[in-house]
Amino acid sequence: MRKKCRYFLFPLFLLVVMAAGCWEGREINERAFVFAVAFDLPEDEESEEGAGSVKGGNGGEELSKFTMSIQVPDPSRMAGSREQGQGGDSGKPFIVLSTTARTVLSGLQQLQRELDRTLFLGHSRLILIGEKVAREYGVDRILDYFQRNFQIQRVARVAIVEGKAREILEHMPPIGQEPTTALLNLLSGTGGTSQVYVSDLGKYMVENSNIGLEPVLPRVKKSGDLILTGGAAVIRHNRLTGWLTPFETRGLNILRNEFVGSDYEVECPFHPGDNINVAVVKTNAHHRLVREGKTLTLKILVRGVFETTEFTGEHGPEEELSEELTQRVAAEILNETRAALEKARELKADIIGIGKKIRAEQNKVWQGMDWEEEFLTFPVEIEVKMEWAQTIRRLA
Amino acid sequence: MSKTTMFLSSRQIILLILGLSIGGGNLLLPGRVARVFGTGGWILVLAAGLIFIFAAWICACLGRIFPGETVVEFSRRLLGRPLGFLTGLVVVLFFLLYIPVEIRILQELVNISILRRAPSWFVSSTFFLVLAYATATDFETLAQVNEVLIEITLIVGLMVTLFGWRFFDPSHLQPVFSVEEMNLAKFWEEAGMILGFTGYPLLLLVFPFVRRHRSLPRAAVFAVTLVVLTYAFFTITTLGVFGWNEVAGQAWPGLELAKAVNFEVVILERLDMILIVSWLGAIFTTCFLAYHFAVSGLSRLFNLRSHSPLVWGLAPVIYYLSTILTNYFAWNKWLSYLSVLAVFVGVVLPVFLLFVAGLRRWLGSSGDTGED
Structure with a gap:
């Protein structure tokens, strides 16, 4: 009887310990889900608060700054369509925040100061790198944070933007509520044209680590009111070296x-x-x-x-x-x-x-x-x- | 193993060996192999496996010679009381030192995936509390829990590995042995990979509880062969999916593989989480088996009637040891030292004991030893 009692108490003990909720659990409305991140060169080189001088790891060369933009959905506007969007200046179901920083983490910390919710990158599915950043700073410097952070999924899409990456984040697609999902569909090659090079963070890491193979990333650009995919960016020695046309990509x-x-x-x-x-x-x-x-x-x-x-x-x-x-x-x-x-x-x-x-x-x-x-x-x-x-x- | 009425079937012995062998370290194995041996590492997994299969067979043969005794008793008879006592102590130490590092691996897994900011004391102590409670129960229960958990782990692990073949690139496995990829100087840093093969020394402590000693060598060889083939398949898949260079840069290739094969389907979208949850079960089996064999060996060394007081008595010591392994590099170094002990307990000691037993029999002084 005593033994049976022990077997009863054991699961009870487990329930008490484990079913009480997660450690430091956060409510969903206390989090700001970052859907997409974009990187550009800063408009000007004026130093910003919090983005102080940082020495590079190899011999003291100063790290250059980049502009980092994040797209965060606004849940209060997500349920309704654009026509129903009220109360905001833009009526968009998302907000785009930008800052200038020398590292991704410092950029996130600066952006966090503007938000009362904790930035959460576990659902980030899109990383857009402006062509100037990819040419001048290299892709690896931008992606290093994403490669090391366990929250980030290997299936997050990475693309090089011909022009300004932030503009892509701000663009409203003709169908749908926010551009990230629309762009993810475009970059997934669902159109069946084979003119898009389908890649993601994991695939880029594998290609980049291969000896005798240079990685390729999909190209995105804004043309008027449209977002165009098709074509690809060729990365050599970690930097953007040129573009493939959609037909060359095919x-x-x-x-x-x-x-x-x-x-x-x-x-x-x-x-x-x-x-x-x-x-x-x-x-x-x-x-x-x-x-x-x-x-x-x-x-x-x-x-x-x-x-x-x-x-x-x-x-x-x-x-x-x-x-x-x-x-x-x-x-x-x-x-x-x-x-x-x-x-x-x-x-x-x-x-x-x-x-x-x-x-x-x-x-x-x-x-x-x-x-x-x-x-x-x-x-x-x-x-x-x-x-x-x-x-x-x-x-x- | 307080209940001498408990008898283990061959299937249970196989699952016990799997339960102790498959633990947290397996998620690191392909990375370790890639860093030391490059693309051809999977062949060395097979080659090393042959040595351990042979050693497992030797261990099982000792069970046929000394069917009613554990290593604690028959080493005393073969080597004399002081040396025999020391031998038993080394075996106990091997199992005991296994636990802190596994707890630390579990804590790191939990922190990187489930409870990101949970303090280590909370994760380690709750796990350890459950572990100590489970170990204090009788061996029959442990064997049954092990059967369930290790089978779940194997199925989930196999599922992840098979899904990985969608991205398999055979050219990632070539050239098979390239000098530019090999870095044998790193072997000591990565020596912890040996521990994945050395679950079979538990045989040294289960001989009195085996139902059919005649089938023991076959069960031991089958279990270690299964372990070796599983590891080789896992390593081939990981190298084939990521390539040697990428795997060598990963700390947890097993998790990365699960992250890479995610499906955009509700239940399989976070395959890495399913793998982690099932692997927590594998770490649990490794820990409670190691803990059990450590305390059961100690109770035999000191002729104690029950091992339960020892479980709770040793708990603060093991918990303290787990707290000094503060980061990846600390517990990795611990694993390297432990691997030396594993080779001694798993390979050197059984061969030596079998040699002494054979020598004594040949000299006609083996006394009452004999086949079952």
Whole structure:
């Protein structure tokens, strides 16, 4: 009986200790959830209170300041639509706060002084870095805090903004309540164009740590009243070194097997002036290192499948079209992949991972290489073989 | 192990070895391996595993030779009273010193994930209170709790690892052995990885409670093989997902893997939290088994009838030891020293005792030792 009593008391004891609430538990209305963070160069170099002189870790070089902006939702306005938004000057369901600081943490501390709620970054899903910051300060300096903080999720999206990053945070999307969710959808490649390079904090960290591979981040820019995605930022030696166009990005996605499907427009082989739209539904790039004599060559064979989706002329799909159409689609894809490769060489950044492959498979050869130099002339042969899936609804 | 009527089946022995082996340190294993051996580290996990499988088999063989005794008794018979006493004490010390560092790992896990600002005294003391209470109960209950908790941990761990294969890149595992990646000078710093393999020395204290001694070597070999294969699979996956360089920079690759494989689905969105919660169970099993075997060994050393007073008597000492491990570097160094003890207790001692037992039998002076 005494033993049974002990077994009864034990769970009771556990309940008393553990079910009483978390240590230093905070109510949800005492927290300010930071949805997105943006970094820009400061408008001017006037020093701000709290952003005093800080010496750099390596030999005393002074750290430069950046402007850090955070987007915090305003729960009182989130339930209603924009039309219903009342009481505020902007009527937006979020606020954007900015400060100038030398480190992310000092920036957060300064921003905290403006808010009566505790800033919470556990739900931050978007980190936007202005192009000037990415070029002058480097990406790693900005991301260091986010890489070390356990609260931050590896799936948080990171993007480079062409222009001012803060402007993206302030922009209201045409549909939806706040820009972060809209931008997250755009950066997730849900549109299925493959013109966006899909990446996140975790993927960036992995790419950045790889030897023989330079990381790429998606590009975002504001154009008039719109936010545009598509294209990518090439990071070399931790700094933004150049941009890929949306088509080069699609070529890169094909070469890195991250292609999720996209539409192409080719001229009809039999009716000049007419166009045929095709949807390339999948591709697979097989990379193979081949030694020919003393020369090591990378041969990339891209295989893919497409469907015809639209004909501008009076005819529909015909069997005679098959060979010529397949060649034209393959040529389009070949052009894009070559364009991606050429841009990578122009920017001196191996974003395809050719060096990574050589290091993995031909490590002795890799040891004797100066890859930064040799990447520019390393022989790469790309071959594209496409198939027409011929899932046809209408013939005529 | 106050109840001599308790008899362990082979399945229970396997789960006990798993329960003691799989603890907080496993979440660090791929990082340790990557920092010392680079991409080919997973092969060394397998190679090192072979040594420990052999050592586990030796331990189990001792159980067949001395079926009714623990290491405390048969080491006295083999080595004489003073040396035998010392041997028993070293074994007890190994289990005892395991607990403070596991408590500290648990505290760090709780602080980085669940209760960020909870003071260490609160986390450690509440856990330790539950731990001491659980250890003071009979071994049968502990064995049953261990069965449940370690199976949950294994299932969750396996689920996270399998989900990780979505991001697996085989080129991250090449080149297999690259000199530029290896840093053998760091081995001492990362020697704590050895402790993940050395759960099987508990066999030295369970021989009298084993139902079928003949199947003991098979159970021991199976358990350690399972441990080794699990670790190798976990290491391969982590290296394949992140690459050697990234893993080498991570303190908790196991958690990072869980964070990386999050799904945007309600229950799986924070897979890392599910992993942490289940791993707290694994740390609990490691701690209560280590605690139990420490006090049960001590009570046998000093011929005490019950081990419960010892549990509460040692509690302040263990708690104090856990408080001196103030940060990652402190408990990591502790693990390195403990790994030396683990190699002694898990490899050197069983081989030596088996050698002495064989020698005495060969010399015809083994007395009443014999096969069961």
